[in-house]
Amino acid sequence: MSLLEVQDLSVVYEPSDAAPTHAVRDVSLTLERGEFVGLVGESGSGKSTLGFALTRLSKPPARISSGRILFDGRDVAALEDEQLRAQRRGGFAMVLQSGMNALNPVRTVGNHFRDVFAAHGHVPRERRDARARELVEKVELSSTVLGRYPGELSGGMRQRVSIALALALEPQLMVFDEPTTALDVLVQHAVMRTIRELQASEGFTALLISHDLGVVLESTSRVMVMHQGVVVEDGASRDVLRDPQDDYTKMLLSHYADPRAEVVELPGLAARGGQLVTSASTAPSPGRRAHGSGSAPRVGRAASAAVVVDGVSKVYPPPRRGAATVTALDDVSMRLEPGQSMALVGASGSGKSTLAQLITGVVRPTSGTVSVGDVRVDALRGRGLRALRRDVQMVFQDPYAALNPLHTVEYTLTRPVVNYTGRSRREARARVLELLETVGLTPVEQFAAKLPHQLSGGQRQRVVIARALASDPQIIVADEPVSMLDVSLRAGVLALLEGLRAEHGVSMLYITHDLLSARVVTDQIMVLHDGRVVERGETSQVLRFPQDPYTIELLDAVPQPSRAGGAA
Amino acid sequence: MRYFLSRLGLFALTAWAAITLNFLLPRLMPGSPADAAIARLAQNGPVDPATRAAIEAQLGVPTGGLLAQYWDYLGNVLTLDFGVSYTFFPASVASLVGSALPFTLVLVGLVTVAAFVIGTLIGVLAAWRRGSALDALPTLSGSFLAAFPYFWTALLLLFFLGYTFQLFPTSGAYSPYTTPGLNGPFLADAVAHAVLPAVTILLTSLGGWILGMRNAMIGTLGDDYVTFAEANGLRSRTVALRYAARNAILPNLTGFGLALGGVVGGSLLVERVFAYPGVGYLLFNAVTNQDFPLMQALFLMITLSVLVANFVVDTLYGILDPRTRR
Numbered sequence: 001m002s003l004l005e006v007q008d009l010s011v012v013y014e015p016s017d018a019a020p021t022h023a024v025r026d027v028s029l030t031l032e033r034g035e036f037v038g039l040v041g042e043s044g045s046g047k048s049t050l051g052f053a054l055t056r057l058s059k060p061p062a063r064i065s066s067g068r069i070l071f072d073g074r075d076v077a078a079l080e081d082e083q084l085r086a087q088r089r090g091g092f093a094m095v096l097q098s099g100m101n102a103l104n105p106v107r108t109v110g111n112h113f114r115d116v117f118a119a120h121g122h123v124p125r126e127r128r129d130a131r132a133r134e135l136v137e138k139v140e141l142s143s144t145v146l147g148r149y150p151g152e153l154s155g156g157m158r159q160r161v162s163i164a165l166a167l168a169l170e171p172q173l174m175v176f177d178e179p180t181t182a183l184d185v186l187v188q189h190a191v192m193r194t195i196r197e198l199q200a201s202e203g204f205t206a207l208l209i210s211h212d213l214g215v216v217l218e219s220t221s222r223v224m225v226m227h228q229g230v231v232v233e234d235g236a237s238r239d240v241l242r243d244p245q246d247d248y249t250k251m252l253l254s255h256y257a258d259p260r261a262e263v264v265e266l267p268g269l270a271a272r273g274g275q276l277v278t279s280a281s282t283a284p285s286p287g288r289r290a291h292g293s294g295s296a297p298r299v300g301r302a303a304s305a306a307v308v309v310d311g312v313s314k315v316y317p318p319p320r321r322g323a324a325t326v327t328a329l330d331d332v333s334m335r336l337e338p339g340q341s342m343a344l345v346g347a348s349g350s351g352k353s354t355l356a357q358l359i360t361g362v363v364r365p366t367s368g369t370v371s372v373g374d375v376r377v378d379a380l381r382g383r384g385l386r387a388l389r390r391d392v393q394m395v396f397q398d399p400y401a402a403l404n405p406l407h408t409v410e411y412t413l414t415r416p417v418v419n420y421t422g423r424s425r426r427e428a429r430a431r432v433l434e435l436l437e438t439v440g441l442t443p444v445e446q447f448a449a450k451l452p453h454q455l456s457g458g459q460r461q462r463v464v465i466a467r468a469l470a471s472d473p474q475i476i477v478a479d480e481p482v483s484m485l486d487v488s489l490r491a492g493v494l495a496l497l498e499g500l501r502a503e504h505g506v507s508m509l510y511i512t513h514d515l516l517s518a519r520v521v522t523d524q525i526m527v528l529h530d531g532r533v534v535e536r537g538e539t540s541q542v543l544r545f546p547q548d549p550y551t552i553e554l555l556d557a558v559p560q561p562s563r564a565g566g567a568a
Numbered sequence: 569m570r571y572f573l574s575r576l577g578l579f580a581l582t583a584w585a586a587i588t589l590n591f592l593l594p595r596l597m598p599g600s601p602a603d604a605a606i607a608r609l610a611q612n613g614p615v616d617p618a619t620r621a622a623i624e625a626q627l628g629v630p631t632g633g634l635l636a637q638y639w640d641y642l643g644n645v646l647t648l649d650f651g652v653s654y655t656f657f658p659a660s661v662a663s664l665v666g667s668a669l670p671f672t673l674v675l676v677g678l679v680t681v682a683a684f685v686i687g688t689l690i691g692v693l694a695a696w697r698r699g700s701a702l703d704a705l706p707t708l709s710g711s712f713l714a715a716f717p718y719f720w721t722a723l724l725l726l727f728f729l730g731y732t733f734q735l736f737p738t739s740g741a742y743s744p745y746t747t748p749g750l751n752g753p754f755l756a757d758a759v760a761h762a763v764l765p766a767v768t769i770l771l772t773s774l775g776g777w778i779l780g781m782r783n784a785m786i787g788t789l790g791d792d793y794v795t796f797a798e799a800n801g802l803r804s805r806t807v808a809l810r811y812a813a814r815n816a817i818l819p820n821l822t823g824f825g826l827a828l829g830g831v832v833g834g835s836l837l838v839e840r841v842f843a844y845p846g847v848g849y850l851l852f853n854a855v856t857n858q859d860f861p862l863m864q865a866l867f868l869m870i871t872l873s874v875l876v877a878n879f880v881v882d883t884l885y886g887i888l889d890p891r892t893r894r
Contacts, residue, residue, distance in 0.1 A: 057799055081804075102796040105817075115810070119802040149890040269816060326891055353701050463660030 001073055003173060003205050004031040004054065004092075009067035011049050011058065023049040023062070025229040031173065031207065036199050038216030038237070039209045040252070040484035041226035043457070048097065051177045051209045054209070056084060072172070085441070089120040095162055095173035097178035102162045103150035109161055110146035114174045116168045135164040142463030150270070156187035158193055160194065167202065174199075177209045184348040185513045192219055211486065213252045214559030217241055225249045240350055255562050259515040263425035269498065269520045271455050304371025304432045305391065305474055307336040307359055307509070314354050314531075326342045326515045328354040329369070330531040336524075338474065341501050341508040343518035343539060345554065346528035352511045359387050359509065360392050372475065390420045393468035395497075397480040399460035403452040409436070409463050410448040420471035435466040439496055458489035458565045465496060468480055469506075476500070479511045494521050519543050527551045571886050577884045579879040586871045590864060591641050595634070602627045604858075650865035655857040661865045664850060667831075669743050669869070672846035674760050677828075678833045679769045684824050686770075687777025692813045694778065695785035706778050716777030722768040722841040729764060739843035765842045772828070780823060785816035818889055825881030829874035855866050 005330055009492040011024040023046040031037055052058045054069060056076050069076040071092060079087060094529040096102045105113060113132035115505060117123050122130050131197045133143040139160040146262040152160055159179060166174060170176035176195065196219050199206045210216050217237050225233035225240075225248065232246040245248045257264050298309060310333050316326040329351045338343050350398055356365045358370050361377045368375040373394060382386055397403040403412060413432040417423055423431060436444040439462040452460055461481060478497060498521045500506050510522050527548065533546040546552045602624045609615050609623075644650065650661035694703040713721075714862075730738035736742070741761050746754040759822045788794060788810050797807045836848035843849065847866065854862040866875075 055799060057795060085801045085803070088799065094796075094797050094799040096799070098791050103790040104793045104797070104815065105891060107810070108890075115797070115806060116800050117801055119800070121807065151891050162796060166797075171802060554577055 002035045003072060004029075006030070006054070007068045007070070007085050009050070009069060010065045010320055011050075011053050012063055012065045014063055015061045017200040022065075023229055023434065024053065025231075026206075027226075027231050029068075029224060029231060031205055031235065033172070033205055035222060036206045036208070036220045036222035037435075038197075039207060040211070040213050040216050040223060040225060040233070042211055042488060043228040046229040047209050047211075047226045047305060048177055051094070051175050051207070054207070055175055056091050057094065064371050069227060074102050075147040085119075089122055089169050089171075090172060091169075092175065093158075093166040093169045094175045094177065095179050097181060099287070103158055105150050107149060108149055109153075112161070112165055113146070116165060120169070121296060121476065122170070125353070131168070135168050136169065138198065139164045140561070156184050156189075156191055159183060159191055159207065163191075163198070165197065165200070171204055173205045173207065175207045175209065178211065180215070181211070184349050188215075190217060192556070195219070209401045214561050217561040218559050223384040225252070232346070239496045252487060253561065255491060256559075257516060257561065259519040259561070260555060262544065264516070264519050266491050266494075266516075266520055268495045301463050305375075306338055306370050307334075307360070307392075307475060308369075308545055309334045309355070310367045310369045310371075312355075312358060312370060313356065314351075314363065315366045327531050329358070329365075332528075332533055333368075333533070334526060334533070334536075336475070336507055336509060338507050339501065339505045340524060341498075341510060341522045341525040342526060342528050343514060343522040344509060344528065345513060345518055347513060347554070349530075350515070350528040353533040354477060354531075356394070356509065356511055359475075361392055382467050387549055390471045392395065392472050392475045392477065393466055393471060393473040395461075395468050395476060395478040395481045398459055398484055399464050400452075402464050407451070407454050408448065409441075409450050409452075409455075412463065413448075413466055416467060417471035430468070435469055437464060438500075439463070439466045439491075441466070456489075457485050458493060461485060461489075462494050462496065464491070465500075469500070469504075474504065475507050477497040477509045477511070480513070481510075482517060483512070483514065490517065513554075515543060515555060527554070572883060575879060575882045575886065579875060580873050583872060587642070587645055587868065588638075588873065590871070591638055591867045594860070594864065595637075600627075605705070605764055611706075619785055645868075649766065649859040650868075653854075653859055653862045655853060655859040655862065661861050664862060665847070665865055665869060668845055668847050670849045672832060672839070672848065674846070675765060675846065676769065676831045676838075679766045680773070680827050680831055683770050683773045684777055684820075684827065687774045688781045688817060688820065690774075691817075692808065693776045693783025694782045695789060695812070695816070696808045698786060698789075703782070707782060710775030710778040712775070713771050714773070714779075716772060718768055718772040719837045719841050722765070722838055725764050725768055726841065737761050738740065738764075741845050761844075765838050765844055768838055776823070779819050781813075781816060784819050785812055788812045788816045791815070811834055814888075818885070821884055821888070828877035831877070832873035833870035857879050871878055 002155060006027060007028045009027045010022065013021040013023055019500075027050060028259070039047050039050070040124055049058070049062060052062070053064055056069075056079070058064065062446065064077060064493055071087075077083075078085075103109070107115075110129075110132060113135070114128065117128045117131070130145055136143055141157060141160050143162070145153060145157065145161065146149065153161065163179070163219065180191050183191060192215060195206070195208075198204075204219075208216055208220055213223075213225075217240070220237050222235065223233070223240050224231050225246065227246075227248045233240060233244060233249045239251070240249060251267075253265070254267050255264060265302045275410050312329055312332050313327065314329040316328055317327050332351070332355065334342070334355075344355060346352050354363065358375065359372070360518070361380055365378050367377075372388065375388060377388060390476075405419075410429070410432055412426050413435055416423070417435075419426040421428075421431070425497045432448060434443045435440070436447050441447040441459060441462050447455075447459075447463075451486070452463070455463065461484075465481070475498070481497065482493050484526055485493060494517055497508060497510070508522075510518065512518050522539045525542045526533055527535040527550065529548075529550045535542055535551045542551065543555065546555060570576055594784075600678060605623050605627070606620055619891075648662045650665070653659055653661050653664055656664055690706045690710075694706050697703050707721060726738055729735045742748065742754060742758045746757045748754055777817045779823065791812075793815075794811050797811045802811075832847050834848075835846055836852055837846035838844070839846045840852055847869065850862070851870075853859070853867060
């Protein structure tokens, strides 16, 4: 008998004020004991809904409308509340998406374990503390974390704690719902390794739900792909990689590539091999700047401006009394030529966002200088900063938080057009429609009237990019512009940014931890580690032949579908 | 520990600032109480120098420089010597405040704490049973009652329970035939007198606490740690109280602090309607009679009580939320 058998399961969302959504449709699947299975899908595919249904955590308005879930031969839906609660020990456990917030901020880690033991009584009272220590050591944490509050732990540590808590239940089935999504690349890599090792040593059955086919293929022996509530692919990881059956799976796979390869190609993005980049001199000359496609002539302004950062350090005061000062950047210099695109990569805490804030004039350096053209950014105040923002614009990471939910797209775009380019209302409207056209949101009239919540993530990010373009800037600082987007939408946004550079001569500083996207949209790259530049050069050169151990570590952390089935 | 010491230090500093302001503000006003009294007399004809001297002597015209006065004043505050009331001459301000304060503290203070505790518990229940009758009933009636101005609720209660059915006494804190002190008849009588004002305050403030707690808890019920606690099979009581409610109460503490701070100064209307001899009633008398020493002492009391309430809530925060301690 299979450990888990799902027969024709459908889950429907029935909100009281909207039409019902069929999130999961007639899904049938089985999990055998000891298997490590992946469940992949993009946002809205129904994968998390399915995970919640399997562990009976679905809450209204979600409802299982038909089908059966047999866990170890018992119908999960038929369990009484108290039976269900008992079943959570030695049955199925779940590790949640954004495990960062899965711990009660006002209880110590040790108390979380005590709560679990008290709820099930499966560990004798006198053994409980020792067992908790054993469990946190299993997830490679020191037992001192037991005395600490969740707020005192890093994201990776918190996710490890929630894995240890799930382990405390001695489950037969562990459902991991996007366990590493909110984590930094290197941390994600380490946590996934821990999960794989635990699965092998503890022998539980694991279901890994993720939007990242790369992560899943790398870890699991079998993979299921979900699309619009239906499982469209189910097969051994190796086979799926080599010979995907469904078009959707093929599409997902096409978005993965090895950033170290000689030629890297993603759908919709031109190949960038070694031949393209020779030096900064290949940057488009000012003469090549196209003013077509709605870009207004820069009347009375310098045609181009390079960003020059010279010997910049930024030291923040200690976060709390007694702690040491934080050096976010340590003697960093760089130069971004007009029309060039440069990647700034590093793990979180490496100082890449601080550098962006220095260039946009949001923070001032502790020492060193930052200039855009002949303007000293670090000396600007008030009016000067306003003028700078006309030239230097920002694209933010989270398109869901970067737009005011109360304003229409048109309003959002009109503000910077009126404020920075001095157009009249009527001219501004024409410019707004042009901008929407530029970022590919057509029909433009229709999109102009929409509110942010009526748009998808990818469409929102296009609005954010259009807003950055509204002031007709010379430099765009893009801070992880695609990290929140589904894989299939990423290429489109990246192609758009790349097109802006090529057609409008806008130079771009592309901040990311995603080396693959850095490879396809940038010419130059700079690797930051603990506030220092550890490696820089032409992107293809650096990624193909990395010199610094940190760059190599980052490259190793990139999920590689090609390693499929090699795990466990 | 460092957190509590720093809170205590902050409390001492603000208290000192409040006491100093209380000293400085009246001195920044032009004229003096003696001038005001003499001006009033002067309307009936010239005031002879002997009368002027007598009035100044009676009111105590300050001698010495500002710094010396300040020093005297600090000493007086520490020994609770706030002078003599004009209105209730020759009673000292300290004795007047001393006899009014306990009534206000016990009545309004206890009722405020009770309203917070009861309202929070009902809010927890309403959120946990969201959408059921246990949610709808307290939520609806709570917001209905909270919409009444409380002196109006007081008048309704007074009219029906006091006059029509004569269940409770209509004014005062105790009957003249009892002797204040710790004896049975007095306490029973005091409780009977306190019922109507207490019910008034309870009814009008309960709704706010119910709604605040319910909404905060509905928020925390959607948080990941609550889902995770459920996924781990914790008992629903544990999930509701230690996970959801424990976190939901934090934002409500701020409101509780404001309410506690308002105990001494904010009871004016209720005490006026019920002629309850508390601080609010005393303040009302002091203001209508231009009783400066009494007013000054009462304002100081009110300010200090807000500071004490803030300190209490800061301490509570420190105990309940480990994140504030860092």
